[in-house]
Amino acid sequence: MTVELTMPQATATRERTGEPSVNRTVNRTGERTVNKTVFGAGEGNRTGEGTAAPRAGDAVRRAELAAFLRSRRERITPEQVGLPRGSRRRTPGLRREEVAHLAAVGVTWYTWIEQARDIQVSPQVLDAVARALLLDRAERRHLFALAGAVDPLPGTECTGVPRELLQILHQLAPFPAVVQNSRFDILAYNSTYGQLHCGLDALPEEDRNCMWLAFTHPEYRASMGDPDSTVRLMAAKFRASMAEHVAEPAWKALVARLSEASPEFRGIWARHEVVRPVIGTKVVRNAKVGTLELSATSLWTGPNPGPKLLSYTPVDETSRERLERLQELANAQG
Template sequence: MTTTAQPTTTARPPRGAEIRRHELAAFLRSRRERIAPEQVGLPRGTRRRTPGLRREEVAQLSAVGVTWYTWLEQARDIQVSVQVLDALARTLLLDASERAHLFKLAAATDPAPGASCPSVTPALRETLRALEPFPACVQNSRYDILAYNRTYARLMGDLDAVPPEDRNCMLLVYTDSDWRASIVHLEETMRLMAARLRASMAGHLGDPAWKTLLKRLERESPEFRENWERYEVVGNRSKTKEFLNPYVGHLTLEHTDLWLGPQAGPRLVTYTPKNEETRDRLEKLLELALGPREAARL
């Protein structure tokens, strides 16, 4: 009797996307399990068996469906938007390295202000330093702060203490207490910035980073929602701005935008003093930012 050899089958090695999904699922579970409910404002209760947060709690805090988030931790083949990844990163209290790892596993581009920008070259950073004591920074049309000098870092509080993913002028003006307290004409500034954002956003309506910023502003600031619903549009222009600096007092500055390319993309933002009193106070602000030892070398 002859036997017919049965065809042998070999398991198909997992593809790159499948490997990433499993790594993403494991990473999310590990980050979820390390967070105590109290860290995100939830009661621990007496019947909690799960270490850290439950899946439904992560879903609720991130404004996504429980089933969808469960599938994500099960490495199902589903699409993940950058808005959801951004929300998960905040819910899970990820630091900058963990956030970057999350987006890499999801094969997505991080829309946060902390992302790198090719326009910010070493030469441009040196230019920012050379402008001191005048405050200066590099922003894009979405108001992300891409780079800044030491005087700008102290212009409205302590920018170095703000997480890189939150270094966006719109977010700071509408949600950060230090920035809000430092702007003399706050209501006018907020309304103008919302109008400028709407004008700029016309060319980026499908951009995930813009949609992420807009949704976060609408979620966190009733004042922004009110100004956004006015549908006002304003172009870019130089103007005089007044600040009540927490370190040196009142500053009157001339705001100027210097565009770094032919399109309305990244721009160098400078603040020059309108009077001698402001100039002297900027010198003092730089000394405070540098510290006594470094200031003595100038």
């Protein structure tokens, strides 16, 4: 006979974070046994009752998956994913808890995967881990194959900004250049672009989005040549891009955040306007160097409509001189 020790609060906490719950029982001899319930895509209780025996090779596959995840985690620097390095970091790459945080899963749960524990992993969680680890298409396919799961978004590129592209960005200065995705997130930029509309370095990571800045940041808004028409055009481009991402949490979260912060955005968004992306001349009213007329060039860095490199060249000599002055100011601040 066993007496079960119930822990409803602990169990509820683990379910919210995605960690497997553990039911602990104590028998009369004082021994403690553990029955694991694994949370995944459609998995139920896996205490061993009424389930098939493990397939041959499962342990080998789990070990390979664990080793693969560790290798991918250790190659990523904190700076690549917007995390501070700190002065006491000894772990190469990211820590396990950092990957868990980026993927929004439980730390214990992710640790058990890297320990090759016998747990099931849902495709949705694998997708989150793939994005957190910046896996490219081949690596993502390998991850799902090792986990024995079907990729819900085959062909997805999860990579961040490669070091080579960062070098190109810096070499383009004093011409402003930025890597931006279809959600208007600012993924990387050079020193000139960092001062073009406002001081991007001083902004928190979650605010480095052109849509958010256009509707909520006074200095960014003031730098636009024609703010009213520009934000309306941006919202139309954003809605057109969102058609392929309507169910994705990051897109829905940005719309919700903008709707709460900006009555203007709510009004424009309710019009359901869409427009295809166009590239042309950009007028920027920089508070430090004056008005700039720039010609925009867009280069896709991966499968359309993935991230793109936007660079801006001066239309006239005055704009060129002012860009050079802007870069000098940026370098002085750096």
